[in-house]
Amino acid sequence: MSSNNDKSNTFSSTRRKLLMGMATLPAVPLLAQAGLFSTPAHAQTPATADVNTTGLAVTDDEVTVGILHSITGTMAISETGSVQAEKLAIEQINAMGGVLGRKIKYVQEDGASDWPTFAEKAKKLLVQDKVAAIMGCWTSASRKAVLPVVEQYNGMLYYPTFYEGLEQSKNVIYTGQEATQQILAGLDWVQREKNGKTFYLIGSDYIWPRTSMKIARKHIEGHLKDSSVVGEEYFPLGHTQFNSVINKIKLKKPDVIYAAVVGGSNVAFYKQLKAAGIDLSKQTLLTISVTEDEIDGIGGENFAGAYSCMKYFQSLDNPNNKDFVAAFKKMWGEKTVIGDVTQAAYLGPWLWKMTVEKAGSFDVDKIAAASPGIEFTKAPEGYVKIHKNHHLWSKTRVGKALVDGQFEVVFETPDLIEPDPFPKGYQ
């Protein structure tokens, strides 16, 4: 317990510093706006010296950004979709005339699923390539490795994965959900609609599932009526034998199996659940870690009937998303599927473009200051807005998995949920 207290102290002290830092920022946009009025974003190309005072790789007709994901190693499976989405966004932005009249050029680096490599490549992108922004990272571990680098060299990172929260930086825009956005509304839904009273929590054994489950447990025990957690269990990454926990589920008969199992373990978990005769039409399974990408490996027939809680599903029925899915498949093939993180990665270049145009500058300080309040009405997930804590306001949705590997959206929060990376009472 004492270590937890220590942690929350350091978090709140960094938060305080950040807030103090942010308090000084409002002066900056005023200057930026002055620039914006003299050079309307689309009408003409502003002079490079005006929009780039910090020596970034911006020429009169090109601006360079970095793409930093794993294309080799164990994470390549997950990060491929992010890379594809970012390249698609860049291509579309270029087709529309680029950013402040400049075409986006990208330098892609391979983090190789290795966290020190991520840090090294981030430094290379910022120091040598002078990129104006980095789209990248996937695991929290890689983000934590890159964070001090982007802060030291004052870069801008657009980070696409839903994650555990407890972080905020002037130099990062978090385009995925933080933990409370993803978890709380989903749990409320499952109690309301599925009459879930008893919960069994299962996760892979590392920081994201553990932090998420901590938040889930606090919510179940503290905020949901007459609900309890009847079991909580973590398995090593890559674990493939879930017979024991399945036996426990059979004995304790929880109303809801709440899962955050990641990667290849997912396949084993759901295949064994099905083989053990657990009927997902009778027992509710709600997961926060299975997207369309994972179902590819699990097999639609093994996952059908389970519920997934995310902000985005490929099957979302709105015009923005129809365009996005069509463009994505046109560029990367009919058989590709689009998961939550892929969509969040797609937001990165767009949000950056809009922020640059609002700030009228590529300078990182001005972008960081101009980010809060940026709205993206053409987002495939519908509509997003950047909060002053650099996370996105977003909806949470629950999808029911179908046999063909797609989700049928059965619930979405009516309003955008305010991001709260340092949730009080949940840490």
Place this chain on the structure above:
Amino acid sequence: MFSDYSLAELSSIFVMQGFAGLILFSVFLLMALGLAIIFGQMGVINMAHGEFMILGAYVTYFTSQFFLNFIPDLFSVYFFVAMILAFIASGALGMLVEWLMIRRLYKRPLDTLLATWGLSLILQQFYRSVFGPREVGVELPSWMMGSLPLTDVVEVQINGLFVMALTIVITIAVALLMYKSNWGKQVRAVVQNRMMASAVGINTEKVDRYTFGLGCGIAGIAGSAFTMIGSTGPTSGQLYIVDTFLVVVFGGAQSLLGTIASAFTISQAQSTMEFFLSGSTAKVLTLLSVVIILMLRPQGLFVIKVRR
């Protein structure tokens, strides 16, 4: 920790966990058999063992796709065809690797560790380039899904039974091959004294190649079987390699009986502990006890009882 359950529940727990342990035992044994031959008999530290398994898994995936698309009527039996193809593919690759690389390293067993590690990286990248980075899942014929209910909580999974049966068949086949057949005698002769074996007319190079190929082929079958429980991706092989070496080393590297006994001990210990403790704790405790026992008996548990 026992007090949460009634006596009737406890008895079903032990039955269920015992059965879960038996499945785990089959899985461990299937993984370790091929390595027991390669590492135990030939002394080659094959870090690419997992990648040979994954080749078998990919072969199974493509066989299932082929059956689905071209002869869907025979889909229910595709698995048997897939296993044979997996054995052939992994075995053939094994023999090729032996000829290209391993045979130059027999006098430097430690270097095989580095060479096969490099091989595993190459194979991973090869799979990624050829089959793509995403994980693939294999669809099972319907008769392999589901379970047979014994009581209302105790159920026996059909694919678990299938893996068990498969393991028994392969173990017996390997035992007969190694201890009863002429070829097995040659293998053991070469292992014990290469010069002498060669002098009495055994073609040692050929024996080496087939032994290595057999070990890899069995890995391929194991990979094929694992598509029933796990996923197949370029790096999935890495998941198995530690457990596989653990089983083989713990059992006493050169003993088939030791491999069986050690797979049984580790799986039952882990399965039972997993129920009353958490998954991660069970794994840690299992590893710790293996380390302690290996400190006391560095040669492994069962090595002495075996004829060499």
